[in-house]
Amino acid sequence: MAEEPGLSDQYPTASPWPLFVALGLALSEIGVFVGLFPVAVFGLILFGGSIAGILTESGYVERPWPTLLGVGVVLIVIAAAFALWQVPVTDIALSNVGTGPLFTRLVAVAAAGAVMIAMGGVASVMEQTAA
Amino acid sequence: MVAGDIVLTGLMAVLLVGVAALLTRVENWRSYTPLAGGGAVTGDETAVINREKPAGIIRWLTTVDHKDIGLLYGVYAVIAFAVGGIMAMLIRLQLVTPAGAILGNNAYNSILTSHGITMLFLFGTPIIAAFANYFIPLLIGADDMAFPRINAIAFWILPPAALLIWAGFFLAPVTENMIEPARTAWTMYTPLSVEQQNPGVDLMLLGLHLSGIGATMGAINFIATIFTERDGEVNWANLDIFSWTILTQSALILFAFPLLGSAIVMLLLDRNLSTTFFAVEGGGPLLWQHLFWFFGHPEVYILVLPPMGLVSLILPKFSGRKLFGFKFVVYSTLAIGVLSFGVWAHHMFSTGMDPRLRASFMAVSLAIAIPSAVKTFNWITTMWNGRLRLTTPMLFCIGFVSNFIIGGVTGVFLASIPVDMILHDTYYVVGHFHYIVMGAIGFAAFAGIYYWFPVFTGRMYQRTLGKAHFWFSMVGTNITFFAMLALGYLGMPRRYATYQFDGAIAPLTQVATFHQLATVGALILFIGQLFFVWNIVQSWLEGPKVEDGDPWNLEDDGMLDREFQWFEEQLEADSPEKDPSLLADGGQEEQDDS
Numbered sequence: 001m002a003e004e005p006g007l008s009d010q011y012p013t014a015s016p017w018p019l020f021v022a023l024g025l026a027l028s029e030i031g032v033f034v035g036l037f038p039v040a041v042f043g044l045i046l047f048g049g050s051i052a053g054i055l056t057e058s059g060y061v062e063r064p065w066p067t068l069l070g071v072g073v074v075l076i077v078i079a080a081a082f083a084l085w086q087v088p089v090t091d092i093a094l095s096n097v098g099t100g101p102l103f104t105r106l107v108a109v110a111a112a113g114a115v116m117i118a119m120g121g122v123a124s125v126m127e128q129t130a131a
Numbered sequence: 132m133v134a135g136d137i138v139l140t141g142l143m144a145v146l147l148v149g150v151a152a153l154l155t156r157v158e159n160w161r162s163y164t165p166l167a168g169g170g171a172v173t174g175d176e177t178a179v180i181n182r183e184k185p186a187g188i189i190r191w192l193t194t195v196d197h198k199d200i201g202l203l204y205g206v207y208a209v210i211a212f213a214v215g216g217i218m219a220m221l222i223r224l225q226l227v228t229p230a231g232a233i234l235g236n237n238a239y240n241s242i243l244t245s246h247g248i249t250m251l252f253l254f255g256t257p258i259i260a261a262f263a264n265y266f267i268p269l270l271i272g273a274d275d276m277a278f279p280r281i282n283a284i285a286f287w288i289l290p291p292a293a294l295l296i297w298a299g300f301f302l303a304p305v306t307e308n309m310i311e312p313a314r315t316a317w318t319m320y321t322p323l324s325v326e327q328q329n330p331g332v333d334l335m336l337l338g339l340h341l342s343g344i345g346a347t348m349g350a351i352n353f354i355a356t357i358f359t360e361r362d363g364e365v366n367w368a369n370l371d372i373f374s375w376t377i378l379t380q381s382a383l384i385l386f387a388f389p390l391l392g393s394a395i396v397m398l399l400l401d402r403n404l405s406t407t408f409f410a411v412e413g414g415g416p417l418l419w420q421h422l423f424w425f426f427g428h429p430e431v432y433i434l435v436l437p438p439m440g441l442v443s444l445i446l447p448k449f450s451g452r453k454l455f456g457f458k459f460v461v462y463s464t465l466a467i468g469v470l471s472f473g474v475w476a477h478h479m480f481s482t483g484m485d486p487r488l489r490a491s492f493m494a495v496s497l498a499i500a501i502p503s504a505v506k507t508f509n510w511i512t513t514m515w516n517g518r519l520r521l522t523t524p525m526l527f528c529i530g531f532v533s534n535f536i537i538g539g540v541t542g543v544f545l546a547s548i549p550v551d552m553i554l555h556d557t558y559y560v561v562g563h564f565h566y567i568v569m570g571a572i573g574f575a576a577f578a579g580i581y582y583w584f585p586v587f588t589g590r591m592y593q594r595t596l597g598k599a600h601f602w603f604s605m606v607g608t609n610i611t612f613f614a615m616l617a618l619g620y621l622g623m624p625r626r627y628a629t630y631q632f633d634g635a636i637a638p639l640t641q642v643a644t645f646h647q648l649a650t651v652g653a654l655i656l657f658i659g660q661l662f663f664v665w666n667i668v669q670s671w672l673e674g675p676k677v678e679d680g681d682p683w684n685l686e687d688d689g690m691l692d693r694e695f696q697w698f699e700e701q702l703e704a705d706s707p708e709k710d711p712s713l714l715a716d717g718g719q720e721e722q723d724d725s
C-alpha cells in the first residue's frame with residue numbers, strides 16, 4: 001500500500017467518519033431494541049469501528065485497533081453484567097439463544113464485542129509483525 | 132423467521148463490506164502515522180494539502196465545516212416542514228365535513244401523530260440548529276465549532292431518525308400492516324402507548340431517541356463553542372442576543388433531552404421486555420406524564436427561545452435603533468430558562484393531582500408570563516419612534532410579535548386552573564400552541580432565512596414573492612388558528628377524526644363552520660409556502676449576485692454585525708484576481724475532478 005494521505009489528511013474540513021458513527025448508532029439501537037440479531041451485531045461493529053476511526057483521525061489515539069479491541073471488551077462486560085443481574089444462571093446456555101428476549105439481545109451484544117476483539121487483536125498483531 | 136434472519140445477515144454483511152470498501156477508497160487508515168509500515172514520509176504529501184474540500188456529493192457527506200453543516204440542517208428542516216405541512220393539509224381537508232372527508236380513523240390518528248412529531252423534532256429543532264451552526268461561529272468570531280466532528284455526527288443522526296419516525300408509513304404496505312405508523316399522539320401517553328402492539332411504535336420511539344441524542348450532542352457543542360471559542364473582542368458584555376438565546380437553549384436541552392431519552396428507553400423496555408415502569412403495579416401510568424412533561428414544557432422553550440433571539444437580533448436592524456433594554460432581554464431569557472423547569476404540571480391539571488401542588492404550578496406558570504411580556508414590550512419599544520423599513524424579514528418579525536402576543540395571552544388563560552378545566556383537550560389548546568409554533572417560531576425562521584439569504588447564497592431573494600409569502604402566511608395563520616380558538620370555546624375536543632357527536636357536547640353547525648374556516652385559512656397558508664419554495668429555489672439558482680457586503684445598509688446605523696463583516700471579506704476574497712487559496716467556501720475548483 002502506498003502511503004497516500006487519507007481524505008481527512010488532505011482536507012482539513014472533511015471527515016468520512018461522522019456519517020458512519022451516526023449510521024452505526026442507529027443500526028445498533030434498532031438491532032438491540034427491536035431484537036434483530038444480525039442488525040444488532042453489524043450495527044455495533046460499525047459503531048465501534050467508526051469510533052476507533054474517528055478517534056484515530058482526530059489524533060486522540062495513535063492506532064485504531066486497540067480502541068476497537070477496547071470497545072469490544074466494554075460491550076462484553078456490559079452484556080455479561082446484565083446477564084448475571086437479570087437472567088437466571090440456569091438459562092445462560094447457547095441453546096437458549098432465540099428464546100429469552102433479553103438473553104438473545106445480550107448474546108448479540110456480546111457477539112459484536114467478540115468480533116471487535118478479534119478484529120482489533122488480529123490487526124494489532126499483523127501491524128506489529130509487519131513493522 | 133430463520134429465513135428472515137439469513138436475509139438480514141446477508142444484507143448487513145453487504146452493507147458492512149460496502150462501508151469498509153468506501154472508507155478504504157476515501158480514507159487510508161495506514162497513513163496516520165508515517166512511521167508504521169514502511170514510512171514513505173517523503174514527497175507526495177505536499178502536493179495535495181492546499182484545497183479545502185473534496186468535490187461533489189462526497190463534500191456534503193464528509194464535511195465538518197460549520198457552514199456546510201448549517202446548510203444541511205436547513206435543507207433537512209425545510210424538507211421536514213414540507214412533509215409535516217402536507218400532513219397538516221390532510222388533517223384540515225379531513226375535517227371540512229363532520230363525517231370526515233378523506234381519511235379513516237386509523238389513518239387520521241397516524242397522520243396527526245406524525246405531523247406533531249415531525250414539526251417539533253424534525254423541523255423545529257433542526258431549523259434552529261441550522262441558523263446556530265452557520266451563524267454562531269461567525270457572530271462570535273470563532274473559526275468553527277468547538278468539536279466539528281461531533282457537530283457532523285449530530286446532524287447525521289437525524290436522517291435515520293426521520294426514517295424511523297416515518298417508518299410505519301413505508302412499511303405498512305410491504306408488511307401487510309404488520310408494522311403500521313404509530314398512533315400514540317406526540318405525547319405518547321401510557322397505557323395506550325404500551326398496549327399498542329404495533330412495532331411501528333418501537334421504530335418511532337427509537338427515531339425520537341436518536342434525534343434526542345443528536346440534539347444533546349449539538350447542545351454540548353454550542354455551550355463549549357460559546358464559552359471557549361469567542362474572539363478576543365467578544366466578551367459576555369457584548370455577546371450578541373442570538374448567542375445568548377442559543378446558550379440558554381442548549382442548557383435546557385442538556386437537562387431536558389436526556390430525560391426524554393431515558394423515559395423513552397423505559398417505555399421501550401415496558402413494551403418489549405415486560406418491565407413495569409409505567410404499569411399500574413409498577414410506577415403507574417401517571418409517571419409517564421410527569422417524565423414526559425418535565426421534558427415537554429422545557430421543550431417548548433427550547434423551540435421558542437432561539438426564535439426570540441432571532442427577532443431580537445433582526446428587528447432592531449430595520450427599526451434603525453438598538454434593541455431596547457438589551458440587558459433585560461438577556462435576563463428574561465435566563466429567567467425563562469430557569470422557570471421553564473417548574474411549570475410542567477400545568478399540562479396535567481385535570482389528572483386529579485393534589486390541589487395544593489396544582490396551585491403552586493399555576494403560580495409559577497403565571498409568573499413565567501412576566502419575562503415573556505418583558506421581551507414583548509422591549510420589541511415594541513424598539514420599534515417605537517423608530518425608522519421602520521418594512522422589508523420581508525422585518526414583516527416576519529412584526530408578524531412574530533403579533534402572533535406571539537395572541538399565543539402568549541391564550542397561554543396565560545390556560546395556566547389558570549379553572550379556565551383550563553374547561554378548555555383542556557379542546558381546540559383552544561391547539562389554537563394556542565399553533566399561534567406559537569407556526570405564528571411565532573415559523574415566522575422567526577422565515578425572518579432569519581430572508582435576512583441572511585445574501586450571506587449563505589451570495590444572492591438576493593425576490594422581494595415581491597417574499598412579501599406575498601408574508602401576507603399569505605400572516606392571514607392564513609390568523610384565520611386557521613383563530614378559528615381553532617373559537618372551536619375550543621364551542622367545546623370541540625381535540626384529536627378527533629370526525630365530529631358527528633351529540634349536539635349537547637357542542638353546537639354542531641357552528642363547529643362545522645369554524646372547521647371549514649380553519650381549512651380555508653390552512654389553504655391560504657399553504658399557497659403562501661408555495662411562494663416561499665419558489666422564491667428560495669429560483670433565487671438561489673439565478674437571483675442577482677450580491678456585490679455589497681452590507682445589503683441591508685446597516686453600516687449607516689452602526690449596526691453591521693460580525694457575520695456581515697465576514698461576508699464582506701468573503702466577497703473581496705472571492706473576486707477572481709485575488710489569491711485562490713482564500714477561496715474558503717467554494718469547494719474544489721471545477722476542472723480537476725477526482
Ligand code: HEM
Nearest residue numbers: 219222244247250251255316317561568569625626627653
Ligand atoms: C403549516 C400550518 C399548520 C397547520 C394547518 C397545522 C394544523 C394542525 C392540526 C389540524 C392539528 C390537529 C389538532 C387535533 O386534532 O388535535 C395539529 C396538531 C399539532 N401540530 Fe400543527 N399545523 C401547522 C403547523 C405546525 C407547526 C409549524 C408545528 C410545530 C413546530 C406544529 C405542531 C403541532 C403539534 C405538536 C400538534 C399536536 C399533535 C398531537 O397532539 O399529537 N404544527 N396541527
Ligand SMILES: [Cu+2]
Nearest residue numbers: 428475477478
Ligand atoms: Cu407547558
